[in-house]
Amino acid sequence: MKCVLTSAVCNNGIIDANKSQIINAILEFKDKADLILFGEAYLQGFYSLSFNFEDDVKVALPLDSSHIKKIQEQAKQCNIAVSFGFFELFENSIYSSQIFIDKNGEILNIYRRISSSWKEKYADEHYKEGKNFELFNFMDLKVATCLCGDLWFDENLYSIKKLNPDLILWPVYVDFSKKCWNDIEKYMYAIRTKTLEGKILLSNYSILEISDKPYLKGGATYFYKGKILEEIEAGKEGFLKVEI
Numbered sequence: 001m002k003c004v005l006t007s008a009v010c011n012n013g014i015i016d017a018n019k020s021q022i023i024n025a026i027l028e029f030k031d032k033a034d035l036i037l038f039g040e041a042y043l044q045g046f047y048s049l050s051f052n053f054e055d056d057v058k059v060a061l062p063l064d065s066s067h068i069k070k071i072q073e074q075a076k077q078c079n080i081a082v083s084f085g086f087f088e089l090f091e092n093s094i095y096s097s098q099i100f101i102d103k104n105g106e107i108l109n110i111y112r113r114i115s116s117s118w119k120e121k122y123a124d125e126h127y128k129e130g131k132n133f134e135l136f137n138f139m140d141l142k143v144a145t146c147l148c149g150d151l152w153f154d155e156n157l158y159s160i161k162k163l164n165p166d167l168i169l170w171p172v173y174v175d176f177s178k179k180c181w182n183d184i185e186k187y188m189y190a191i192r193t194k195t196l197e198g199k200i201l202l203s204n205y206s207i208l209e210i211s212d213k214p215y216l217k218g219g220a221t222y223f224y225k226g227k228i229l230e231e232i233e234a235g236k237e238g239f240l241k242v243e244i
Contacts, residue, residue, distance in 0.1 A: 001139050001167075002033045003201060005240040007218035007232045010205045012045030013059070019043065019067050022084055023074050025239070030078040033241065034103070034139060038084035039171045039205040040118070040148050041096055043067065046173040047207060049087060049094070051119060053126040060089035063107065068099065076105025081138065085147065085171050088112070093128045098145050098171055102138065109136040111145035115153060133160050141166040141244070144198070148172040151192045165198040167244060170223075172204050181219060181234035194226030199244050206237065 006025060011017040022043070025036050040046065049056045061067060068086075075082050081102050088097035088110070096118040100109040112130025119127045133156070135142045144165040150156050151170065160168065176185050193200050200223040219234040222242045232240045 001035065001141065001244045003242050003244060004029050004033045004036045005201055005203045005220035005222065005232070005242065006036065006038050006205065007203070007220045007237050007240065008038065008042075008205050009237060010039075010042055010045050010207050012207045013048040015044055015061075015067055018045065019071065022071055022082060026071075026074045026078050026080055026082055029239075030080060033080060035081045035083065037169055037171060037201055037203045038082070039203045040085040040098070040113075040173045041087055042084045042171075042205060043086035045207055046118075049119075051123045051127065053094070053124060056087070056094055056126075057089060060087040060094045062089045063099075063110070072101050072105040072107070074105075075101045075103065079103045081108075083145070083169055083171070085173075093126050095128055095130065096147060097130075098147055098169070100136065100138070100143075100145065100169075108138065109134070109143075109145065111147065113147040113150060114156060115147070115149040117149045118147070133163060135163050135165055138167075143167045143169065145169045145171075148174065157192070157195060161196055168193075168196065168198045168200045170200055170202040172202060173207075174204055176234070178217065178233075178235040186219075186221060186228065186231070186234075189221070190223055190226050190228055193223040196225070199224050201242070204234075
C-alpha cells in the first residue's frame, strides 16, 4: 500500500482553505497513492475552538456537512482514500475526531480521541472524548487510529497492542520548536511505539495566523518498533511517500 504523510500548512479557522489543501493533495496523488494522511483537527485548525459552546457549535462539523461530502466526492472520483482530523459535532457535543474516507468515498471509520489534552481545562460537558480504539480493514490490512496524546498513556498502548493492527495512523498537532522536535522529541515519540507490532504513520502540520502561539512547522514520520524509518523533519513542508 502506498501512503502519503502530509506536512502541510493549515489556515487556522479557515475551513475552505484547508479543504482545498486536502482536495489538492487528492488530485496530486491520483493514481500514485492509496492513502493520504493529514494531522489532528486539520480541517478547522487546532486553535479554531474558543471552548465557548455557543461559538464552537458554529465551528464544529457534523459528518454530513457539505465540506466533508465534497472531500468524499473527490476521493471517489480519484479512487484514493484520505484521513484527516476535524472537530466533530455529534449529538450536541464536540469531539476531536479523525475520519477515514475510503476509495469509494465512503466513511470507513470515525475515531474520537480518547485522551483529553486536546481541550482547555475549563471546557464544559459539551466537549467529550471517545471510549475505545477499534480496528477497520483497508486493502487487506487491519488498521487502527489514535490521536496525538493518546499513546502517552500506558493503558492506551496496551489497548492498541491487544488489537494487533498491521497499521496505526497517528495524526498529531504538536508545537515543539524545530530543534526540540528534531533533536529530542521525535525520538521520544519513537520510544512510545517500541512495543507495538504495527507500522505507524504520523502526520503533523503548521498553523498560520496564530500570533500568540508557538508552532512547529510541519513534520511527518514513519515509525516501526521504536525506530524512525523515514521522515520529513520539523521545519519542512511537503509530502512523505512510504510503502507499507
